Amino acid sequence: xxxxxxYRDDLRFARKPLTWILLGMLVAGxxxxxxxxxxxxxxxxxxxxxxxIGVMGQNILIGYTGQIxxxxxxxxxxxxxxxxxxxxxxxxxxxxLLGAGLTAGLAGAVVGFPSIRLKGPYLAIxxxxxxxxxxxxxxxxxxxxxxxxxxxxxxxxPAFGLTREVYVYYIYLGLLLAFTIVTYNLVxxxxxxxxxxxxxxxxxxxxxxxxxxxxxxxAFAVSSFYTGVHGGLFAQFLxxxxxxxxxxxxxxxxxVAVIVGGLASVEGSILGAAFVILVxxxxxxxxxxxxxxxxxxxxxxxxxxxxxLAGRWLKSRLYFQLxxxx
Amino acid sequence: xxGVLQYTLTGLSAGSLYALVALGIVLIYRxxxxxxxxxxxxxxxxxxVAFALVSQGYPFYVAFPVALLVGGVxxxxxxxxxxxxxxxxxxxxxxxxxxxxxxxxxxxxVIVYQWGAEPxxxxxxxxxxxxxxxxxxxxxxxxxxxxxxxxxxxxxxxxLVQKTRLGLAMRATSENLPAAQTLGIxxxxxxxxxxGVASILGVVAGLFLAPALLLDPFFMLDPFLKGFAAAVLGGxxxxxxxxxxxxxxxxxxxxxxxxxxxxxxxxxxxxIIIAVLLIRPEGLLGHEFKERV
Numbered sequence: 001x002x003x004x005x006x007y008r009d010d011l012r013f014a015r016k017p018l019t020w021i022l023l024g025m026l027v028a029g030x031x032x033x034x035x036x037x038x039x040x041x042x043x044x045x046x047x048x049x050x051x052x053i054g055v056m057g058q059n060i061l062i063g064y065t066g067q068i069x070x071x072x073x074x075x076x077x078x079x080x081x082x083x084x085x086x087x088x089x090x091x092x093x094x095x096x097l098l099g100a101g102l103t104a105g106l107a108g109a110v111v112g113f114p115s116i117r118l119k120g121p122y123l124a125i126x127x128x129x130x131x132x133x134x135x136x137x138x139x140x141x142x143x144x145x146x147x148x149x150x151x152x153x154x155x156x157x158p159a160f161g162l163t164r165e166v167y168v169y170y171i172y173l174g175l176l177l178a179f180t181i182v183t184y185n186l187v188x189x190x191x192x193x194x195x196x197x198x199x200x201x202x203x204x205x206x207x208x209x210x211x212x213x214x215x216x217x218x219a220f221a222v223s224s225f226y227t228g229v230h231g232g233l234f235a236q237f238l239x240x241x242x243x244x245x246x247x248x249x250x251x252x253x254x255x256v257a258v259i260v261g262g263l264a265s266v267e268g269s270i271l272g273a274a275f276v277i278l279v280x281x282x283x284x285x286x287x288x289x290x291x292x293x294x295x296x297x298x299x300x301x302x303x304x305x306x307x308x309l310a311g312r313w314l315k316s317r318l319y320f321q322l323x324x325x326x
Numbered sequence: 327x328x329g330v331l332q333y334t335l336t337g338l339s340a341g342s343l344y345a346l347v348a349l350g351i352v353l354i355y356r357x358x359x360x361x362x363x364x365x366x367x368x369x370x371x372x373x374x375v376a377f378a379l380v381s382q383g384y385p386f387y388v389a390f391p392v393a394l395l396v397g398g399v400x401x402x403x404x405x406x407x408x409x410x411x412x413x414x415x416x417x418x419x420x421x422x423x424x425x426x427x428x429x430x431x432x433x434x435x436v437i438v439y440q441w442g443a444e445p446x447x448x449x450x451x452x453x454x455x456x457x458x459x460x461x462x463x464x465x466x467x468x469x470x471x472x473x474x475x476x477x478x479x480x481x482x483x484x485x486l487v488q489k490t491r492l493g494l495a496m497r498a499t500s501e502n503l504p505a506a507q508t509l510g511i512x513x514x515x516x517x518x519x520x521x522g523v524a525s526i527l528g529v530v531a532g533l534f535l536a537p538a539l540l541l542d543p544f545f546m547l548d549p550f551l552k553g554f555a556a557a558v559l560g561g562x563x564x565x566x567x568x569x570x571x572x573x574x575x576x577x578x579x580x581x582x583x584x585x586x587x588x589x590x591x592x593x594x595x596x597x598i599i600i601a602v603l604l605i606r607p608e609g610l611l612g613h614e615f616k617e618r619v
Contacts, residue, residue: 068420118603120419121361121562125554126603129596132551136593248547252427259424292435298428302421303412 030173034166042169044281049172050233052273053179055257056266057226062255063264064187065219066199067115071127072254074111074134075224077246079104079231081144084153084241093156093171097232104228105221112220116213119202131251138243151241172233176270179226183266186222195219196264227254256294260301262308271309328462333584334577339469341576342476346531347553348560348568349483350524356563357500357520359419364404364426365528366550367433370543372397372529373536374441377448386451390533394526401525404429405518437543445545450537472534479530480569486523487565496520500563552579555595559602561612570610 034042054076061067079100086096114126138145145151158167186192194215197205206212235241253276261272275297280290305311347365354362376393380386408425417425452471457464487493495516498506507513531553532546539545556575560567575595582594602609 062420066420068423114600114603117607121355121423122558122603122607124361124423125558126600128551129555129599133593133596252431255424255427256431288435288439290435291431291438295428295431295433295435298424298431299408302417302425302428303408303415306417306421 027177031170034169039165042165044277046165046169046172046237048270048274048277049169049176050230050237051254051257051277052176052270053233054227054230054254055261055269055273056179056183057223057230058254059258059261059264059266059269060183060187060195060226061219061223062258063262064192064195064199065216065223067216067219068120068124069111069127069220069223070124070248070251070255071111071129071131071134072227073246073248073250074127074131075104075108075227076231076234076250077134077138077243078107079228080235080241080246081138081151081231082228083232083235084146084151087154087236088151093236097229100232100235101225101228104231105225108224108227109217109221111224112217115216115220128248128251131248135243135246135248138246145243146241153235153239153241155239156236168237175229175233179229180266180270183269187264187266191215191218199264253294256298259298260308262310263306265308265310267313268308268310271313275309329584330581332463333580335463335465336469337577337580338573339473339476339576340580341556341573342473342480343531343535343549343572344552344556344575345569345572346476346479346527347549348556348572349480349565350527350531351553351557352560352562352565352568353483353520353524353527355557356565357496357517358409358422360409360422360426361554362426362521362524363423364429364433365525365553366546367430367437368397368401368525369528369532369550370437370546371400371433372525373448373532373541373546374437374543376533377446377536377541378441380449393533394529397529398522398526402518402522405521406514409521410514410518434543441543443543445540445542448536448541452537468534468537472538475530475534476572479527483523483527483565492516492519552595555599558599558609561609563613564609564611567609567611 030045033045054072058069058072061069082103083096083100086099087093091099111127111130115123118126142148156164156168156171158164160167162170187195194205194210197208197210198212198215198219202212238245257272257276258269259272260275261270262268276294279293280287283290283293301308307314347369350365351362354360354365372393375396376389379389379392408429409422412422412425450468452468456467458467458470485493487496495506495511496519498509498511499513499516499520503513506516528546531549535549536545552575553572556571557568558571559575560569560571575598578598579595586594
């Protein structure tokens with residue numbers, strides 16, 4: 001193992017040339033996906049990409065800052081409906097996406113206010129209440145939700161001679177890569193270290209000079225920005241919005257993805273998103289078994305591998321690096 | 327005036343069930359600091375067991391105790407099978423809360439598999455339509471029975487916690503775990519019993535809620551959240567607080583549903599909670615936790 005000798009070393013994205021090569025191969029493989037994989041897999045990877053963004057946001061909040069939120073479905077709904085309404089007004093895709101993220105981020109900062117005084121289970125309940133309140137507001141307000149028939153979202157027009165599925169896949173993949181790099185940089189910067197300090201002990205962090213109010217609100221705002229973008233991408237993908245989509249189950253799915261992928265891990269968030277998307281599609285004939293499997297996975301992961309899939313990946317990598325010693 | 331009385335009475339009946347759910351949540355929270363997210367689903371499971379037995383022709387006095395037993399045993403098994411090993415491995419509080427979430431998901435899947443997602447009507451010995459006139463207000467047989475069950479459950483729990491040796495051990499364990507261990511109290515067994523008792527209270531609430539609502543795999547979600555809300559209102563570490571919180575929430579909700587708007591009835595509960603949390607986070611009767619770094 002090579003030691004980290006300077007701060008610059010610590011901030012480096014990948015330390016060895018081999019890592020760069022493998023990363024490049026992974027990205028190239030994903031870019032070439034439409035040429036060798038079935039069209040259904042392209043759609044699946046599109047959903048994984050958009051989910052991974054939301055899971056990363058949730059992970060910043062739960063894994064890095066240690067603040068429980070069960071209200072993610074609320075931010076998701078806010079993002080999705082903002083995006084839908086902006087699209088209907090004729091706002092271009094990326095601008096609408098930015099609007100969705102910013103609106104959700106603003107809502108996140110407001111919801112974050114209780115987090116200054118509340119901890120653990122209390123915060124869980126407050127955010128849960130927020131999620132349910134948002135759901136009911138959308139369900140009861142015809143102007144916001146588009147009435148009985150739901151809110152249609154205009155489809156993206158494909159360019160460069162690609163089919164619509166492949167075009168959407170490339171946009172979503174690009175966004176996922178951008179968000180991954182931003183998240184890596186965020187969590188290894190002083191902001192990320194402030195988040196981790198708050199997670200480990202907020203009183204100690206405050207004594208060390210971390211402004212609790214600012215960083216807790218920032219964590220909420222950033223996390224809900226991600227979730228809002230996730231909501232916008234989800235709205236674009238579905239093409240049709242109904243409030244029922246954003247029930248408490250959606251919050252739980254995001255939560256399961258964070259736990260299974262690994263708390264406080266960026267690559268774990270992507271693995272976790274892949275888990276919660278691929279498992280239900282593989283088990284489409286046994287739908288009732290999906291929650292059971294999610295629940296069992298949570299129990300097994302927390303008891304035997306608290307670091308999740310990312311931890312397993314880290315351990316197997318260490319095993320091969322140290323082989324034949326252990 | 328008669329309207330206010332009527333709504334208050336209806337609210338008290340619903341509130342007594344919230345109180346039962348809240349008591350279960352508080353019982354577990356104050357002994358282990360774990361918020362049990364599987365509380366509602368355990369109650370659903372117990373209620374469905376009673377439903378299955380009644381549909382097969384068993385009388386109610388067989389079906390109900392069996393349902394309570396199933397609920398209690400499942401919770402005790404979960405404590406010894408999952409929670410205790412996790413605690414021994416030093417799982418964080420967040421981790422333990424997530425474990426109960428995992429259990430909730432498992433129960434949901436099993437219930438949907440076993441009984442389907444279609445809502446069923448639960449046959450019940452007390453009728454909702456048979457009413458008595460009590461001065462200016464009407465009270466149905468069901469809501470009277472519900473209120474009685476809530477009262478009886480709270481009373482029995484009070485006697486158990488305050489008047490028995492087991493209750494003394496439970497109080498000691500929740501007060502100071504290492505000290506209780508040092509004094510020779512088998513804390514794991516005591517905590518296991520607490521989980522069982524809490525879950526039985528939840529099943530009682532589920533049994534009395536089922537005839538008023540339709541029985542589907544998610545019917546306890548709403549009452550469970552209200553129970554949470556009630557527990558927070560009263561203070562998450564206070565048993566009398568849970569009862570007070572439940573009754574207040576029930577009455578407030580009923581009055582708001584009658585005089586303001588019925589659509590935001592559920593949202594109102596959470597508005598109250600967030601307000602309470604911001605003004606007095608330890609709840610009405612709870613006391614504040616001191617934290618050491």
